[in-house]
Amino acid sequence: MLASQKTAKFPGVHVTNTLELRANEQSVDLQPASDAALRFIGVIRTPWKTRDDCPRQGHLDGPSCELIVDPVWHEALQGLDAFETIEVLYWLDKSRRDLVLQSPKSDGHTIGTFALRSPVRPNPIGTSVVRLDRIDAGTLHVRGLDCLDGTPLIDIKPDRCVFTPKAPPKAGDARPDGPKMGGEKCKNRSYLPPYLGSL
Amino acid sequence: MLASQKTAKFPGVHVTNTLELRANEQSVDLQPASDAALRFIGVIRTPWKTRDDCPRQGHLDGPSCELIVDPVWHEALQGLDAFETIEVLYWLDKSRRDLVLQSPKSDGHTIGTFALRSPVRPNPIGTSVVRLDRIDAGTLHVRGLDCLDGTPLIDIKPDRCVFTPKAPPKAGDARPDGPKMGGEKCKNRSYLPPYLGSL
Numbered sequence: 001m002l003a004s005q006k007t008a009k010f011p012g013v014h015v016t017n018t019l020e021l022r023a024n025e026q027s028v029d030l031q032p033a034s035d036a037a038l039r040f041i042g043v044i045r046t047p048w049k050t051r052d053d054c055p056r057q058g059h060l061d062g063p064s065c066e067l068i069v070d071p072v073w074h075e076a077l078q079g080l081d082a083f084e085t086i087e088v089l090y091w092l093d094k095s096r097r098d099l100v101l102q103s104p105k106s107d108g109h110t111i112g113t114f115a116l117r118s119p120v121r122p123n124p125i126g127t128s129v130v131r132l133d134r135i136d137a138g139t140l141h142v143r144g145l146d147c148l149d150g151t152p153l154i155d156i157k158p159d160r161c162v163f164t165p166k167a168p169p170k171a172g173d174a175r176p177d178g179p180k181m182g183g184e185k186c187k188n189r190s191y192l193p194p195y196l197g198s199l
Numbered sequence: 200m201l202a203s204q205k206t207a208k209f210p211g212v213h214v215t216n217t218l219e220l221r222a223n224e225q226s227v228d229l230q231p232a233s234d235a236a237l238r239f240i241g242v243i244r245t246p247w248k249t250r251d252d253c254p255r256q257g258h259l260d261g262p263s264c265e266l267i268v269d270p271v272w273h274e275a276l277q278g279l280d281a282f283e284t285i286e287v288l289y290w291l292d293k294s295r296r297d298l299v300l301q302s303p304k305s306d307g308h309t310i311g312t313f314a315l316r317s318p319v320r321p322n323p324i325g326t327s328v329v330r331l332d333r334i335d336a337g338t339l340h341v342r343g344l345d346c347l348d349g350t351p352l353i354d355i356k357p358d359r360c361v362f363t364p365k366a367p368p369k370a371g372d373a374r375p376d377g378p379k380m381g382g383e384k385c386k387n388r389s390y391l392p393p394y395l396g397s398l
């Protein structure tokens with residue numbers, strides 16, 4: 001139960017978990033989340049044991065981290081080693097989920113949750129693009145993460161900028177350049193690997 | 200219950216929802232998902248009513264779509280209009296979740312689920328980078344989506360390539376170029392807006 005709660009003793013007073021609000025931050029009252037359920041597919045190992053240790057943004061030449069994939073999903077990794085960069089989704093399980101306004105600098109100035117990449121959000125899903133160094137027996141060695149050690153893993157996809165759909169085009173793809181590698185979303189990205197377009 | 204099931208009548212035979220497997224595709228047996236719960240934050244309106252209508256990949260100059268955000272989250276949009284491109288996460292609620300090998304071309308050749316950006320995956324979360332045209336009363340008008348009309352919305356973030364963390368650097372950020380705009384993950388992307396770096 002991560003939503004804020006009103007107490008019977010102090011009606012109207014929000015008891016917002018264990019974390020205090022910073023000046024001018026604002027929370028909302030929520031029922032428990034129940035619209036869809038996630039199944040963790042593994043766990044992430046990083047060098048960062050506390051939030052203060054974590055970088056705010058990962059770098060592709062940062063420390064090596066591991067994505068340890070549950071054995072039931074090992075076959076789903078087939079073909080992934082063709083991609084030099086991949087997208088990783090993970091569940092930021094330490095984050096409160098009820099803030100609409102946040103004060104990143106703790107200075108009284110706030111900004112909307114959706115205008116930040118803060119882990120504090122209604123559905124605390126982190127997304128990163130990381131460099132895939134190698135895959136060994138269901139463990140992916142990657143660089144570019146910025147999350148805590150032990151973070152649950154929820155998805156792995158090819159980076160949209162180096163991926164071309166394998167299936168035939170559909171009606172909505174009817175355009176001169178067809179469906180390919182993210183199109184203009186990714187032009188001129190410097191880290192595109194040499195095999196780009198060959199898959 | 201999206202996982203495959205064995206029937207009492209035909210033990211060992213998988214009844215895998217309403218969708219048939221293509222040649223050589225492979226499913227796994229799963230318990231119902233229960234590791235974490237999502238709260239939908241709104242709904243997505245697109246021109247595409249059937250899967251065959253949808254493009255395989257959205258384009259930043261594609262048709263205008265709407266992200267209709269639930270009123271409880273409207274304040275969380277403050278400041279988002281400063282970003283020309285944003286990242287959108289949504290729940291592909293029509294997708295089965297139990298395939299490890301898929302055959303995108305239906306030709307008997309298979310590839311692992313994590314080596315595809317198919318909607319069929321253990322946690323069917325779509326991620327897109329879209330162009331934000333404008334925000335009107337909690338509705339975002341965007342271009343670049345490729346999902347069905349009515350798809351549940353789960354998160355909105357600034358595009359990592361045009362976002363600079365607002366909070367002070369932390370230990371893990373101690374490097375010459377500091378934390379900024381996705382660093383080398385995004386260099387030279389052609390659609391970076393003119394205000395880049397000014398936020």
